[in-house]
Amino acid sequence: MSKETSFHHGDLKRVLFDAALKLLDRDGVDGVTIRALAREAGVSHGAPVNHYRDREALLTALVKRQFETILKSVEEGLSAATAAPNAWIEVFGKALLDFGFQYPHRYKLLWRGDLIDLQDNDLSKLMDQIYDQLCDEIERSVPEAEFDRDTVAVAFWSMIHGYLDMRLSGMFVPLDDKVSGKPRDVALLELFKMLVSHGKS
């Protein structure tokens, strides 16, 4: 049973997924409705249920794909990183910030725990992989830290995510979010770099 040309439509699942991503980028998650998907794919409103149990399953699939992308981006960044002591800050920072600013609606969806299946094992595994990569880098780079490793990891990820979330939600719209010519996010990364450097007072 070749899954390629399995039925009427070819492979509707991929078409639906791509349509969902397109709608997400254009209209935000509220625009990603089962029925809009079906319209986009030119099938009846009941068709998608054969490929995605419900909207939660669809959105969870979208989220997993995005975390895969981010994980890959982090891994590539790490393998190409300089030997600088705290290169991980820029690798993780850029991976998340670039993704967030390029695909704001995708990024917002990543944290809509009310819309996706938090029990999904693949999803948990993906997030753990990213978090573990972060912790590993912190351990390598800040070996005798006086800070708890997890605390540094949580603080870093929290700062990045918090900044992105506030910016992308539109709640925080600075007229000019620059500091001495540099974007604010770069300043945030530098500030954090200084934290872990001065740490061993």
Next chain:
Amino acid sequence: MSKETSFHHGDLKRVLFDAALKLLDRDGVDGVTIRALAREAGVSHGAPVNHYRDREALLTALVKRQFETILKSVEEGLSAATAAPNAWIEVFGKALLDFGFQYPHRYKLLWRGDLIDLQDNDLSKLMDQIYDQLCDEIERSVPEAEFDRDTVAVAFWSMIHGYLDMRLSGMFVPLDDKVSGKPRDVALLELFKMLVSHGKS
């Protein structure tokens, strides 16, 4: 025209507001529907439009009230704060963290820019007041900072908000979010305190 007993219901506006808050705390923002509100208040589904133009107006009113509460909490905390150099970290940190963990659905709503009216002047003013308070405290406490004042403010608020958002969304559920007996959030505040202390290397 006394606004107290102005009509049939007494003052439906307040009843609707309270019902909205109750529904928000119980079911999250998705449970705050115009029609559920009307049911709760025992009026027809079309009645609320006389007091809240649409759902966006209602949710915006809810958000403004919450920011008022937070602002008041911050102000009280500051006036009662010790003379410790970086007391503001605990005042702002506790104000936000306590509010977030006590009323998770309210806190999440604060940042749903897609659901509320971001052009609302009162709302902007409230957020500015909180942000300005934060900046003032940073200026008083870190006078000759090598860090840009706004960057410190943004970094701090980002970290707090990011941590809260990840925790409350359920995406980040550590088995045991403690570090050497203390809750993680306390560790985050201590870490940030260390940052601004060691800053003037």
Next chain:
DNA sequence: ACTATTAAATAGACGGTGTCAATATGGGTT
């Protein structure tokens, strides 16, 4: 090759939502 099975797609229904238009109601003012 024909049939049986099963996956996939359709069509229709139900209950829910926000929002709008038309209508009814009642308090306060003239």
Next chain:
DNA sequence: AACCCATATTGACACCGTCTATTTAATAGT
């Protein structure tokens, strides 16, 4: 007493997710 107008009701419309047959088509078994 007559009027006005804010308030409340009712009903409609277009969406939504999801469930139920029902039909269609591709595959598997004999």
